[in-house]
Amino acid sequence: MKITHTDRLGKKLSEASGENSVEIEILGEFGFEDILIFEMEPGSFVEVDIDPTFNKSIVYAPDGKIVYQLPVGPKARAYDPEAFKGERHLITMERVSREWLAKRRNLAMNSLDTRWDTGYFPHASANVVTRDEPWFEAKNAIDGHLSRVGHGAWPYQSWGGGLRDDLVFRLDFGREVLIDEIVIYLRADYADDHDINWESGVVTFSDGEKMPISMKKVEEGQSYAFAEKKVTWIELSELKREISAAFSALTQIEVFGRDIL
Template sequence: MQLELKVLDKDGSLLACSSGESEVNLVYKEEYNEGDKIVINSDMKNCNLHVSIDDAIGASTVYITRNEIIYQIPFGDARLSISPKAFTGNIHLITVKEAFEEEKRNYRNLALNKMDQHGDTGCYPHGTANVETRGEAVFAAKNAIDGITENRSHGEWPYSSWGINRRDDAEFKLEFGRSIIAEKIYLYTRADFPHDNWWQRVTLTFSDGSSMDWELEKSEKAHVLVLKEKKIEWLVLHHLIKADDPSPFPALTQMEVYGREA
């Protein structure tokens, strides 16, 4: 596999570039400016890559369905849901590595994508929703798959979450980009009590056509659902039934889906 990393400015001009076989590192020795983006090019698609888009964010194993993946460097409000150390300063390390065949068979959290973004990115897993509170980055759907389970407050990192803007019809969709075998699901509902409400029951609908109701409780701990090996390409979290609580603000901090490649 041939891999290439590039940093481009807002006009598409090349600022830095590095390439390699099966693995590539790029050290960018400048400050990022608004409009800059990181581009990952691969001569293969429909494959797993280990990607660390910034050393302060960390790595995740993603599945790409395109030869080119573009990551927009966040500025302004978009920065509030990530570590304040990320993308700052004048030296940055970006790494991409092909996943080994043995690694693909490993049992792991298949929902984790620390570099998820809005839009059709070609990079999975990918979280979307029919509502995000006030359109703010700290309440975006992608926050629910960034690997951060701290749920005892709300707002800026590390307390970002998926916020439903009080909508009773709120839905969160998690797409994997290919078939996976799901065996266990962890939900970390936000637990900033008494500011927060909580869901006493939710429904999961899967790409195989099945659905199941899931009874939850008021807790800061993970809610755990054990599945029989379920081959799916996506799931939807919906029918979110709030508890009889004075607060109107339930939210989701994190979803983890443990299993393996199909």
């Protein structure tokens, strides 16, 4: 296993390796659009801790590689302003045991996800992103952060598609998993009627089954349990709200289940 730190042009700045875990200490400030490359055996599950402001994430890397370019400019506004700041950075990667993979957990969270196809999973995508602004990208709905009484940049990043009625959110796991519950946290910027809740929607599973759901105007997560099923992806679509001129958005989606070993 190996972690490599390069500049935006791919020039290697530092590197560290290990058998089942690896950590790298980077001294000094990061450069503009620096890149972190995590390498491991193809098909590996690794837990990555990339920054204190990020949630640790279990990532599945079918090709044995995770390439993460540090966000800058408008992209950085979807993250804590302190992310990747300072003169000392400790980044770790650890192989995940089969025993842990067999346990029930939230299979959706990946704080390292980015908007476009990454080659590692879980990965969120959507057919529409409000004004193409980073703080409304689908990846925000699986970053593990739950602040939801406002809207816009950090800490209220969410997936939003504006006032469209044809929205589709997709979550790819990159392999077959067994799931039995979905929890949805709607963005709850209900002050002055900025937000309104979606009242209904449809969850489509990769096996073709559809599950209609109803949603309420609440801040807490809304749970939808079902008999355990094998899937590779899920989609959320047919989202309906009562007032077409009010916004609705998804702060977080959690999908509980386990890996198939």
